[in-house]
Amino acid sequence: MLAEQRRRKILDLLEQKGQITVRELADQFSISAVTLRADLKALSAAGAILRSHGGAVLPEEAARDYPLRMKATLHRAEKVQIGRAAVNLIQPGEVILLDSGTTTEEIARQIKARAIHSITLITDAINVVSEVVDAPGISVICIGGILRPVSQSFVGPQAEMMLKDLHADRLFLAVDGFDLEVGLTTPDVLEAQLNSLMMKASKEVTVVADHSKLGRRSVSRIGTIEQIHRLITDAKAPEDFVEALRHRGIEVILA
Secondary structure: OOHHHHHHHHHHHHHHHOEEEHHHHHHHHOOOHHHHHHHHHHHHHOOOOEEEOOEEEOHHHHOOOOOHHHHOOEOHHHHHHHHHHHHOOOOOOOEEEEOOOHHHHHHHHHHHHHOOOOEEEEEOEHHHHHHHOOOOOEEEEEOOOEEEOOOOEEEOHHHHHHHOOOOEEEEEEEOOEEEOOOEEEEOOHHHHHHHHHHHHOEEEEEEEOOHHHEOOOOOEEEEOHHHOOEEEEOOOOOHHHHHHHHHOOOEEEEO
16 A cells, blocks of 8 residues: 555544554554654644644644543653743742643643742642642642533632732743634633633743644633743744744744
């Protein structure tokens, strides 16, 4: 079977299942994992799929509100680099606000690994709290409210009321979509409302998002580009997107 024919069949399988692993493809086509990874790389470069750890998903599938365990497999290497770049900005004694997500979870992991002391960390995310619960020198404030199991985070009126009494030096905001016209978006309306309040509660707002989130729109708007100070993304970010942000006075760090 020619490579183009095989790749068409891979897309057909993805359209049926939404996601697929290299192992499943190897069983299906009886070829090596190395060859299949080359196929997935080519399809990803063409924008037809999104790579995940051990497989691939369709772009529209990745845009849905999937559980954290699945999101954690998407663009894992990029999120680690973004997390490291984010932690370089943090100074001892600061109050840091992290919203929910796997990229902010990586930031929490890096904060613990760097052993930055005298930090107060505010978050609505259970997975973020889990990363730093035993970290010395870090005070943790967990925002309570209505639990969203899909994101392992708290939202709703109670969370919003608690946040109104809090202030932070820095917010690291993970988004599901970042569009130059619409701004910052996420799939859930309650999460969008809480994220919007987080932006208002923080002196400085840094969006942390891998390249797959750029140029994409989700359902609920969080805020505008003018409300942010910085974007940390990876080296695969589209050049025109990066230049457009810099032209508007937004700092862009390519991790």
